Amino acid sequence: MVRVRIAPAPTGALHVGTARTALFNWLFARKHGGEFLLRIEDTDKERSKPEFVEQIIEGLKWLGLEWDEGPFFQSERLQVYRDEAYRLLEEGKAYLCFCTPEELEERRRQMLSEGLPPRYDRRCRYLNDSERKRMLSEGRKYVLRFAMPTDGETKFYDLVRGEISVRNEELDDFVILKSDGTPTYNFACVVDDHEMRITHVIRGEDHIPNTPRQIWLYAALGYEPPQFAHLPLLLGQDRSKLSKRHGATSLLEYRDMGILPEAMFNFLALLGWSPSGSGGEEIFSRDELIERFEITQVKPSGAIFNLEKLLWMNAYYIRQCNLERLTGLCIPYLRGSNLISSEESEAELQLARKAIGLVRDRMKLLSEAPSLCDYFFKDPIEYEPDGVRKWLSQDDVSELLEELAQRIEMLEQFDAAAVETTLRKLAQERGISAARLIHPTRLAVTGRTVGPGLFELMEVVGKDACVRRLRKCASWVKAKQQAI
RNA sequence: GGCCCCGUCGUCUAGGCUGGUCGAGGACACCGGUCUUUCAAGCCGGGAACACGGGUUCAAAUCCCGUCGGGGCCA
Numbered sequence: 001m002v003r004v005r006i007a008p009a010p011t012g013a014l015h016v017g018t019a020r021t022a023l024f025n026w027l028f029a030r031k032h033g034g035e036f037l038l039r040i041e042d043t044d045k046e047r048s049k050p051e052f053v054e055q056i057i058e059g060l061k062w063l064g065l066e067w068d069e070g071p072f073f074q075s076e077r078l079q080v081y082r083d084e085a086y087r088l089l090e091e092g093k094a095y096l097c098f099c100t101p102e103e104l105e106e107r108r109r110q111m112l113s114e115g116l117p118p119r120y121d122r123r124c125r126y127l128n129d130s131e132r133k134r135m136l137s138e139g140r141k142y143v144l145r146f147a148m149p150t151d152g153e154t155k156f157y158d159l160v161r162g163e164i165s166v167r168n169e170e171l172d173d174f175v176i177l178k179s180d181g182t183p184t185y186n187f188a189c190v191v192d193d194h195e196m197r198i199t200h201v202i203r204g205e206d207h208i209p210n211t212p213r214q215i216w217l218y219a220a221l222g223y224e225p226p227q228f229a230h231l232p233l234l235l236g237q238d239r240s241k242l243s244k245r246h247g248a249t250s251l252l253e254y255r256d257m258g259i260l261p262e263a264m265f266n267f268l269a270l271l272g273w274s275p276s277g278s279g280g281e282e283i284f285s286r287d288e289l290i291e292r293f294e295i296t297q298v299k300p301s302g303a304i305f306n307l308e309k310l311l312w313m314n315a316y317y318i319r320q321c322n323l324e325r326l327t328g329l330c331i332p333y334l335r336g337s338n339l340i341s342s343e344e345s346e347a348e349l350q351l352a353r354k355a356i357g358l359v360r361d362r363m364k365l366l367s368e369a370p371s372l373c374d375y376f377f378k379d380p381i382e383y384e385p386d387g388v389r390k391w392l393s394q395d396d397v398s399e400l401l402e403e404l405a406q407r408i409e410m411l412e413q414f415d416a417a418a419v420e421t422t423l424r425k426l427a428q429e430r431g432i433s434a435a436r437l438i439h440p441t442r443l444a445v446t447g448r449t450v451g452p453g454l455f456e457l458m459e460v461v462g463k464d465a466c467v468r469r470l471r472k473c474a475s476w477v478k479a480k481q482q483a484i
Numbered sequence: 485g486g487c488c489c490c491g492u493c494g495u496c497u498a499g500g501c502u503g504g505u506c507g508a509g510g511a512c513a514c515c516g517g518u519c520u521u522u523c524a525a526g527c528c529g530g531g532a533a534c535a536c537g538g539g540u541u542c543a544a545a546u547c548c549c550g551u552c553g554g555g556g557c558c559a
Contacts, residue, residue, distance in 0.1 A: 108559070117486045118559055161489070162501095170487055172558095208488060209557040232490080239554060267496095270511095274497055282496090282511050299497080301490050302555065309496065309512045319525075362524045387522095423521095438521040450523035 002034025003199050006060075006067075007189065009041045010052035013250035014059035016305065017204065017234040017242055020268045024231060025202045026065045027269065027293040037196055038070035041189075043182050048075070059251040062261050064286070072196070074188050081183035084191050084221060085144050085176050093220040094176060096142045097124040098135045119172035120145070144177035146187075146217065154212040159200075159229035160298045166212045174213055190214050194223040202229045202295065205302075206241070229295050232272045235302045242305050254310075258333065258366025260321065262286075263314040269293075271303040283316065315364045326360060327353045330369040337370035339377040351376060354460045358452040372451075376460060379469055380447025383476075387449040391439040398477040400430070400437060401444055405470035414463040416455035423455075444473030 006022040008014065029036040038060070042048035057071065074081075088094035099120075108118040125147060127135070135142070148171050155165040176187040183191070189210075193201060208230050218225040236246030248254060254264060266284055275284070275292040284292070318326065331352065334340045340348045355376035362372060383392065391397070407422050408414070423441065427434045442454050445466055451457060458466050 112485080112559080115485080119486095158489095164488075166488070204556095205489065206556055212488095230489085233556070235555080237495095241556075270496070272496090274511095276498080299490095303497090304495060306495050306512070312512055315525090359524095433521090435521055442522070448522090452523090454521060 001199070002029055002032040003037065003197050004029050004034065004202055005037040005039050005070075005193070005196065005198055006065075007039040007041050007192075007203075008056050009044065009047075010049060010056060011044060011047040012052060013252060014052075014056045015242075015249050016251050016254065016268070017249075019059060019063060019065075019251045019264075020234060020271060021202065021204055021231055022060060022065050023063065023265065023268050024273070024293075024295070024298070027290055028200065028202060028295055029068075030290045031293050034199070035068040036065070037072070037198075038067040039072045039192060039196070040070075040074065041185070042073055042075045043078070043185075043188055045075070045182075055250075055252060059255075062255055063251070063265055064261060069196075072192070074183075074192065077188075077192070078182060080195070081188050081191055082177065082181055085183065085187065088146070088176070088220055089144060091220075092147070094144050094146050095125050095127075095173075096132060096135075097145045097173075097175070098127075098140045098142045099124060100141075117170075120174075122173055125173060141179040143175045143179050145173040146176050146213075146220070148173050148213070148216060154215055156211060156215055156225075156228060158208075159202075159227060159295050160232075161230060161300050164208065164211070168212075171213060171216075176217075186210055186213050187217065190217040190221065190223070193226060194218070194221070198226050200227045200229060200295075202231065205230045205233050229298070231298060232300055232302045234271060235304045237304065239302065239304065246305075247307070256367075258329075258368065259310065259314050260317045260329075260366075263310065263317040265289075266317075267310045267313050271305070273298045282313070311364045318360055318363050318366070321360075323353060323357055323360075327356045329366050330356050333367050333369045334373075334377075337374070339370055339374055351460070358457060358460060362451075375446040375448070379465065379472070380445075383443050383447050383473070384449050387439070387443045390449075391436075391443055392473075392477050392480075394436075395481070396430075397440050398474045398481070400426070401440055401470045401474040401477070404437065404441060405467045405474065408463065408470070409467045411463065414459070416453075416459040419458050419466075420455040440473070441470065445469050 004025040006018070006025050008018050008022075026036050028034070038057075040053055040056070042053070053071070060067070085094060089096070097120075104120070107121060111118045111121075124145070149168045152168045153165055154168055154171070155163055158164050174186065175184050177183055192198075211228055211230075215225055217223075234242040236242045238246075242249055248257070251264070255261070265286065266282075266289070269284065269289050270282065273293070274297075275281075276294065276297050321329075327349070331340070331344065331349075334352060335342055335344070340352060344352070355373040356369065359369070359372040363369065404423060404426055407426060408419065411418050411422065423437055424434050427437045438454055439449070441458075442448065442451065445454075445458060445461060461469075
């Protein structure tokens with residue numbers, strides 16, 4: 001039975017890179033009918049915060065990555081790590097180290113100055129019993145260090161990269177239990193992955209250097225090691241690891257700016273992986289991704305997080321989205337811009353639905369909803385300067401708009417078709433192109449030069465508002481011309 | 485600095501294991517055209533890449549070696 005996990009530290013918001021790792025684990029589990037677990041690595045008391053745990057959970061749920069077991073908290077398992085660490089001590093596979101941070105720092109500096117790599121010199125590994133007893137009786141603080149083999153080579157097979165090997169002399173005797181009794185990352189990770197019966201460790205490439213150490217821990221503890229797969233890192237524009245200085249890195253930030261979860265899911269799945277022999281398709285449903293996902297097809301090289309492409313994909317999913325759901329998703333943004341009241345009425349909802357239906361093709365982010373459809377909810381307060389220059393500066397505009405207002409006011413049946421007929425007829429009578437009337441009308445009604453088809457838009461805005469706006473614009477133009 | 489990983493259009497990638505079908509395919513972005521009341525969307529078209537050098541081979545994006553470049557980890 002395949003069992004995988006995501007093990008974030010709650011020391012910050014859920015990073016999109018972590019989300020991508022979670023996604024690949026989830027796909028792998030679903031693909032193989034296995035289980036996906038959530039483990040919170042909160043042994044760092046100082047930096048771990050409950051609100052980050054909440055955010056991790058919220059983010060994973062938003063993306064639709066439901067876990068089968070957990071969340072487990074490392075902070076609740078400290079005794080387990082201690083027991084295992086002391087077991088290694090008894091078996092002679094770990095030892096007490098009394099070196100103080102200051103001593104270590106000094107020796108490190110010295111090694112560096114001698115041109116040597118700064119590694120722990122293992123002096124406490126060779127302490128004899130009486131020396132050790134003396135240190136203990138002096139009440140000196142100690143850590144537990146793992147006794148690494150000093151020669152030979154460690155090899156492992158990575159599902160993404162193939163064989164990876166390191167000479168053991170490169171690895172020093174790392175700490176497994178700190179002086180305060182808390183475990184280090186590598187140790188807690190191995191103990192947990194074993195106990196949680198993890199079969200495949202799928203994580204970021206930044207963990208490759210940890211893997212050989214962990215493999216030795218598995219051996220020393222008598223555990224069966226899992227398979228490893230190291231995913232390429234998500235990169236910023238400059239090809240360094242994606243971080244805050246590249247812009248938004250938190251999954252929830254993307255949610256808040258109006259990315260749809262299915263767009264993020266699809267996008268993230270295609271960073272570092274794509275279905276083999278794909279004929280250029282980019283849009284995949286969850287089920288298709290599960291079906292086609294193959295961990296061994298993951299590309300080993302880093303992938304730049306390309307916001308442009310995410311936005312394109314999001315726009316695609318917005319266009320595909322069911323209108324009812326899309327409207328619901330836009331409501332908070334409309335409310336935030338005071339376009340609809342906090343307890344919206346049925347009428348407001350209906351208007352929002354129609355407005356969103358007309359502007360959705362132009363929307364890349366849900367957060368654009370207010371700026372795209374504010375004129376459905378309130379009269380424009382100004383006109384786009386470019387539009388004014390182009391379409392509202394002719395001498396006859398004021399009169400044309402006034403005339404159109406009058407004719408529209410007379411309409412008994414006010415809908416897109418009627419407005420179109422009325423407008424085109426007026427243009428024809430005056431011997432001008434329809435465009436010469438359409439553009440000023442758009443400006444008058446929406447304040448903008450761009451937007452949905454004018455006639456459908458006017459139908460939604462409504463007769464009274466259209467007439468009022470046309471007249472208001474007509475007099476605005478007149479006043480402006482007289483002022484010159 | 486040491487170790488490890490990586491290197492196909494600007495970006496995400498297909499192809500690489502199993503060399504010839506690759507005169508390198510798709511997508512985003514960009515440019516042009518089309519549709520059209522505008523902007524989008526759609527459709528059609530365009531420019532744009534196998535990091536470099538050396539092998540192996542009849543034949544290399546694909547296999548081998550080296551160089552360069554980038555990144556990660558440790559400090």
